Amino acid sequence: MDLNIKRKSTKTVITGSLLETYPHDLQMYKIPPTEEIPLQEFETLALERLTLLRSLATATTLKGFRPFSDEWKEYIQSDLRNQGLKYYAKLCEYTKCGTDADLHARRKDHIAHFILRLAYCRNEELRRWFVARELELFKMRFMTMNSEAVDTFFRLNNLSYTNISEEEKLEIISCLRESTPYQNIDNMKFYKVKFYEVLDLVRSRKVFLNGGYAFIPHRDFVSVLSAQFRTHLRQSLAVACHHLGEIEQDERLVCLLKGLHQSYTGADYADTKAVVPIESLDSLSAKSYPLCMRQLHEQLRLSHHLRHGGRLQYGLFLKGIGVTLEDSLRFWREEFTKIMDLDKFEKQYSYNVRYNYGKEGSKRNYSPFSCLRIINETVGPGDCHGCPYRHCDVSNLKNKLQGYGVDPQAISEIVDTSKKGHFQVACSKYFDTIHNVDLGLGINHPNQFFEESQKLLKGEIKVEIKKENKINLKKEALDDLDFDDDL
Amino acid sequence: MVGHYDENLLSDMLPLYYTKYFPQNIFCRWLCCGCSPQPLSNRELSFTLADDVYLRYLSISDQKELQTLFQKKCPHKLDIGAVYNTKPSIARHDSVVLARELVFDIDLTDYDEVRTCCKEAKVCEKCWKFMVIACEIIDKALKDDFGFQNILWVFSGRRGIHCWVSDYEARVLDSPGRGAVADYLCLIMGGDNQNKKVNLGNDNLHTSIRRALDIIDKYFEEILQDQEFFSTNDGLKAFLKQIPDDNLRSQTEKKLEKLPESSLERWRNFISLYETYCRENGFAVRKIKYLVEEIKVQYCYPRLDVNVTKGFNHLLKSPFSIHPKTGKVSVVFKPTNARKMKLSDVPTIQSLLDDSTADSTEHQNNMKTSVKIFQEVVFSLEKAEAMRRKADANMSLEF
Numbered sequence: 109m110d111l112n113i114k115r116k117s118t119k120t121v122i123t124g125s126l127l128e129t130y131p132h133d134l135q136m137y138k139i140p141p142t143e144e145i146p147l148q149e150f151e152t153l154a155l156e157r158l159t160l161l162r163s164l165a166t167a168t169t170l171k172g173f174r175p176f177s178d179e180w181k182e183y184i185q186s187d188l189r190n191q192g193l194k195y196y197a198k199l200c201e202y203t204k205c206g207t208d209a210d211l212h213a214r215r216k217d218h219i220a221h222f223i224l225r226l227a228y229c230r231n232e233e234l235r236r237w238f239v240a241r242e243l244e245l246f247k248m249r250f251m252t253m254n255s256e257a258v259d260t261f262f263r264l265n266n267l268s269y270t271n272i273s274e275e276e277k278l279e280i281i282s283c284l285r286e287s288t289p290y291q292n293i294d295n296m297k298f299y300k301v302k303f304y305e306v307l308d309l310v311r312s313r314k315v316f317l318n319g320g321y322a323f324i325p326h327r328d329f330v331s332v333l334s335a336q337f338r339t340h341l342r343q344s345l346a347v348a349c350h351h352l353g354e355i356e357q358d359e360r361l362v363c364l365l366k367g368l369h370q371s372y373t374g375a376d377y378a379d380t381k382a383v384v385p386i387e388s389l390d391s392l393s394a395k396s397y398p399l400c401m402r403q404l405h406e407q408l409r410l411s412h413h414l415r416h417g418g419r420l421q422y423g424l425f426l427k428g429i430g431v432t433l434e435d436s437l438r439f440w441r442e443e444f445t446k447i448m449d450l451d452k453f454e455k456q457y458s459y460n461v462r463y464n465y466g467k468e469g470s471k472r473n474y475s476p477f478s479c480l481r482i483i484n485e486t487v488g489p490g491d492c493h494g495c496p497y498r499h500c501d502v503s504n505l506k507n508k509l510q511g512y513g514v515d516p517q518a519i520s521e522i523v524d525t526s527k528k529g530h531f532q533v534a535c536s537k538y539f540d541t542i543h544n545v546d547l548g549l550g551i552n553h554p555n556q557f558f559e560e561s562q563k564l565l566k567g568e569i570k571v572e573i574k575k576e577n578k579i580n581l582k583k584e585a586l587d588d589l590d591f592d593d594d595l
Numbered sequence: 596m597v598g599h600y601d602e603n604l605l606s607d608m609l610p611l612y613y614t615k616y617f618p619q620n621i622f623c624r625w626l627c628c629g630c631s632p633q634p635l636s637n638r639e640l641s642f643t644l645a646d647d648v649y650l651r652y653l654s655i656s657d658q659k660e661l662q663t664l665f666q667k668k669c670p671h672k673l674d675i676g677a678v679y680n681t682k683p684s685i686a687r688h689d690s691v692v693l694a695r696e697l698v699f700d701i702d703l704t705d706y707d708e709v710r711t712c713c714k715e716a717k718v719c720e721k722c723w724k725f726m727v728i729a730c731e732i733i734d735k736a737l738k739d740d741f742g743f744q745n746i747l748w749v750f751s752g753r754r755g756i757h758c759w760v761s762d763y764e765a766r767v768l769d770s771p772g773r774g775a776v777a778d779y780l781c782l783i784m785g786g787d788n789q790n791k792k793v794n795l796g797n798d799n800l801h802t803s804i805r806r807a808l809d810i811i812d813k814y815f816e817e818i819l820q821d822q823e824f825f826s827t828n829d830g831l832k833a834f835l836k837q838i839p840d841d842n843l844r845s846q847t848e849k850k851l852e853k854l855p856e857s858s859l860e861r862w863r864n865f866i867s868l869y870e871t872y873c874r875e876n877g878f879a880v881r882k883i884k885y886l887v888e889e890i891k892v893q894y895c896y897p898r899l900d901v902n903v904t905k906g907f908n909h910l911l912k913s914p915f916s917i918h919p920k921t922g923k924v925s926v927v928f929k930p931t932n933a934r935k936m937k938l939s940d941v942p943t944i945q946s947l948l949d950d951s952t953a954d955s956t957e958h959q960n961n962m963k964t965s966v967k968i969f970q971e972v973v974f975s976l977e978k979a980e981a982m983r984r985k986a987d988a989n990m991s992l993e994f
Binding site for chain 1: 647706739741742743764768771774776779783786787791798800804805898900905
């Protein structure tokens, strides 16, 4: 919440009717709310919006629906209704508006958004999660609006764009046909915007570019708007973070806000108490490593070298499971010096190892990569890091699993799941198979995989494992796939 | 020629090179434009000294300081970083990156899985053609699609090329923007665990991809004969793995194995097999609609190091720096001339300083030409910057 704006605008509190304050279902959340609300309502609104955002997250990860697909929307709708959040369900469907209930829903939407900004501005990871979810919500709501509502929305937000002339369109029509992924291009009006206003379309090559401009039909304006929405939200979160100190003087709010996000933060595995000797890594890699780490370990043993991406991914994982800096240096040195002299290793590679442990450069204590991060890694020629369920050909994945003696039935299940794009579910199946259990854990971090496996192998009782499982489902909310943000 | 070069002599030769040949004046003007509206002194330079001592966060405020720094430190390698809100040497902790050229790094080591002539650090005239294609495709896309005009192409000194885009819009593009441009230009994806790294879908081909394919087609058969991609057993196997359709793959395998080893002949046979197959199996075609194009892309399309492009403050070797391992000058070249450029034409520090070497005169001339090209790029950049400032001033007057 931008407190400066808040202070300035208290003088011009909008006293008009709700309809004047909230003329449209969808908002860009530019102006913070200024009214006074009871603490009780503050808390309820916050929790309700959190439920909404979590519902979005669950639809994508746990249920594995493609974002913005019909099943995805249906799931969210029914989940919201089940949780007693009818007003959000209605807002997401787009109301033609008018009833008092609708207006009150808009008000709640507005206030709750700003409360969560306060809870989620604290650190980069929270911010990223929050922005990704809010963006999904915004997009979903924009896409369900009819063209009349879209026009009103544009007018209310002072967005005016003029379409290109027929002549200009005719000149480039064949390019538009080639590069715009829609039918009936001929009947559409096209608009010219700078390429950096529609980065998501540029990234996926779904728009025709010429001379720095992107040519988009009306329906792609959701890209322009969501880019603006994201930029604005990111900046606002940064500002809010600056003012956290002032807010935290009010202890009533501190407890509530901190409690809100803490209950959904997964562990980041940056600090660990366990100590794992490097002599045991070979056996651990077969017993307790997730596939992504196992393949890196084996590659390292085989070729005595890993490229940068692999060193980073595996190096941080090792730190997370409890390999000390000294051991880590020794481990990499022993492998690398089989193909290079000690001098070269010390000069070119030991810096990186120390860097991972926060001893060089910016001296940050880096966290091991989560599944989300690994799945979204750029994997190029010569690389073997990344997520095997995403970055391996089906045949390679099969061979690998066969080589490990995995049961053929399980192999085909794992391969099928990863083919459908449910990489983390495939990983969880792999976990069950190598441990010969049926837990169906929600795996969202390689170090979590390792710790769960160790617990299981050390014979810590099963009941406890089930309890862990529940906690993990909650954690899921934060660590899941957000392909959208921050790529 | 490279045989003449001795890395140990570098420290003796460099001071003379920096004074006599390094285009200090134009270099500073280029950096100055690239920093505007920030002062030149906010730009990070970094030096690699003898024995791999690494100095970061250096900066200069004018040409004189550059000359002094060169003479005092004698850097074996010179890298250029980002423009910060303050002088990079002070207040490092709260400094923010404000601008940075949009850069591309293409390195032949990333072609190791396709090129057959050389491996790793080695490079020859044959595999250099990959760089020629890369340069042409990227240059065209930057100009036509993104509308960039101030583009500098530089030989990296050993086995790759760098590209610097200095347009204002490119310089202030944020990280997600750089990521999107890099992804737009990147068609080859996947590591050692993926055999087929290109997937063009089954919709229309995007204009930029079609244009890139036209460029590849100009060179494809020539490269095919140079590299003989499919003549060895391993090469053929790797090729077959890229065919996702089981029937077509086994047909191709049977046919090609019997043919003589010529890759061109094998390729032509595959094409006719593919075409017949598509005619006969209409239903299966969707999956392999662009198979031929995909294979061409996998073998010839530029392989960008996207992390260099995506990073806002990635350091990159400066133009006219000497590559410490080869002694070659990182010369600037014209993208239209890339095809005619020969690696043996690239001046080395030795051939420039020692008149008695065989290539000396020719290399001296090539160095001059390269500086001239650099000059032209900087002049047009200065013009563009002046115009931008004028437009900005008018804008602020109107308000």
